[in-house]
Amino acid sequence: MTALNPTAGRVVVVGNGPAAHRFVERLRALGHDGPVTVLGAEGQPAYNRVLLGSVLDGSLPAGAVSLPELDAEVHLGCAVTDIDRAQRVVRAEDGREFGYDALVLATGARPLVPEVRGLGAERLTALRTLDDCARLVEGTGPVAVLGGGVLGVETARALLARGHRVTLVHREEHLMDRQLDEVGGRMLAERLTALGVDVRVGVKAGSYRAPVLRLGDGEEVPAERVVACTGVWPNVTLAQRAGVSVNRGVVVDDRLRTSDERIHAIGDCAEHRGTTPGLVGAAWEQAEALAAHLSSGRDAAHSGTRVVSRLKARGIDLVSVGSVRALGAADAEIVTLSDPARGRYAKLALRSGRISGAVLLGFPAAIAAVSQLHDRDLPMPADRLSLLLGTPAAVPGAPVELPEDAVLCRCNNVTKKSLITAWHGGARSVAELARATRATTGCGGCVDDVGRLCGSLADRIESEREGAA
Numbered sequence: 001m002t003a004l005n006p007t008a009g010r011v012v013v014v015g016n017g018p019a020a021h022r023f024v025e026r027l028r029a030l031g032h033d034g035p036v037t038v039l040g041a042e043g044q045p046a047y048n049r050v051l052l053g054s055v056l057d058g059s060l061p062a063g064a065v066s067l068p069e070l071d072a073e074v075h076l077g078c079a080v081t082d083i084d085r086a087q088r089v090v091r092a093e094d095g096r097e098f099g100y101d102a103l104v105l106a107t108g109a110r111p112l113v114p115e116v117r118g119l120g121a122e123r124l125t126a127l128r129t130l131d132d133c134a135r136l137v138e139g140t141g142p143v144a145v146l147g148g149g150v151l152g153v154e155t156a157r158a159l160l161a162r163g164h165r166v167t168l169v170h171r172e173e174h175l176m177d178r179q180l181d182e183v184g185g186r187m188l189a190e191r192l193t194a195l196g197v198d199v200r201v202g203v204k205a206g207s208y209r210a211p212v213l214r215l216g217d218g219e220e221v222p223a224e225r226v227v228a229c230t231g232v233w234p235n236v237t238l239a240q241r242a243g244v245s246v247n248r249g250v251v252v253d254d255r256l257r258t259s260d261e262r263i264h265a266i267g268d269c270a271e272h273r274g275t276t277p278g279l280v281g282a283a284w285e286q287a288e289a290l291a292a293h294l295s296s297g298r299d300a301a302h303s304g305t306r307v308v309s310r311l312k313a314r315g316i317d318l319v320s321v322g323s324v325r326a327l328g329a330a331d332a333e334i335v336t337l338s339d340p341a342r343g344r345y346a347k348l349a350l351r352s353g354r355i356s357g358a359v360l361l362g363f364p365a366a367i368a369a370v371s372q373l374h375d376r377d378l379p380m381p382a383d384r385l386s387l388l389l390g391t392p393a394a395v396p397g398a399p400v401e402l403p404e405d406a407v408l409c410r411c412n413n414v415t416k417k418s419l420i421t422a423w424h425g426g427a428r429s430v431a432e433l434a435r436a437t438r439a440t441t442g443c444g445g446c447v448d449d450v451g452r453l454c455g456s457l458a459d460r461i462e463s464e465r466e467g468a469a
Helices: 016-031 048-054 130-136 149-163 182-194 236-244 281-294 324-328 363-374 386-388 416-424 432-435 447-468
Strands: 013-016 035-040 073-075 078-086 089-092 098-099 102-105 110-111 124-127 145-148 166-170 200-202 207-210 211-213 220-223 225-228 232-234 251-252 263-265 270-272 306-309 318-322 333-339 344-351 354-361 408-409
Touching: 013 016, 016 035, 016 182, 016 281, 016 306, 048 149, 048 324, 048 344, 078 236, 089 386, 102 318, 124 130, 145 149, 149 182, 166 211, 166 220, 182 200, 182 354, 220 251, 236 263, 251 263, 281 408, 306 363, 318 363, 324 344, 324 354, 408 416, 408 447, 416 432, 416 447
Parallel strands: 013 035, 013 102, 035 073, 102 263, 124 225, 145 166, 145 225, 166 200, 251 270
Antiparallel strands: 078 089, 089 098, 110 232, 207 211, 211 220, 306 318, 318 354, 333 344, 344 354
16 A cells, blocks of 8 residues: 555544554644545543543543543544445444545453342442543442453452442452462452452352342352453454454554555554554554555554553552563573562562563562563673662653653653653743643652653753852
């Protein structure tokens, strides 16, 4: 396919979530000034789904997760039903048609809701939209959360903060089994239990009779409402109907092209090299690569995303980096630091001195460093212990020393450069930087990193003044 000319070419995006928003934002920034149309099925403007947990726990109002307006023609409440590949037209449910030269599918994923005998829709809620959040904050009765993955743990903690009595039910033997090893999962459960969550692992939901959920082992837990956090499935119906190649997700190549070279897919609906990461970081990287390819035609291949999963749960500092399977590899260098009395645990797997997998619980000072070392495939310093304990001299990934394109706030995709620009523009405190860039307004995990950068910039200015005196 010939790349779009920056001054021509109709781009239509189906979907209005973070992946779609990031793509359009970058497409414009990279010079495309042709018509761009965004078709969103939800009736409200784009917002950052990553921050739904912060809305649920009350630390952010719903309006705070809204994404900035785009330089595009945006249609809300516009569900797309068909793609006419021959005519290069998409058709909406209300009969409207939109022609395209390049079509981008950013249709996201739908929650997988388990069938529990006796449990109807009036008592069962998934957590995927702002409307879901609004339903969950109603009332103060006991809640059961099904699924102990990242979303389930975040949801349980958020509902606890809202004043609910919470039971977390997970069918596997330890929490976050896709991100944590057994020890990490057990210590996370202990931390949640200490906070007040009733954690049940190795058991499934059996049946429901209001207001009680009966578990598979016969135990009963109180639950006026049940929240399903039991996984998602890529939204591929539109692509299937159009005859585009689909496996688990919409199959794309390294340029995010589907089997139809004029149709692309990014985000949760896309399957790249056999995987559907389901992470907002991967969606942003795909959006960036596709925007570069369509705006200029340059070879902006997407080779995959390095996996970093940071838990966004108040009072719990936890990150999983790379593959959890790497932590059990016989041929890897394994570094372990366990401090159960303080609820701290770290395990790193290294190959040729580089991180192939890591779990960090209760080591906030090391999280940014380890994440950046993994992202950039940099070697670990020789003093492994000092890095885990956050000794500055041993942390080459500290925010002050990172390159300017390093992302410090993953929730809002804020780079070090953006923070420096805002600082020089007059935002001289963490609170002011938050207002200027939205950094720290998500899970809050980057507050310390932003504070260190802010202090370093202030020290640098002071040193320059003293040198000039």
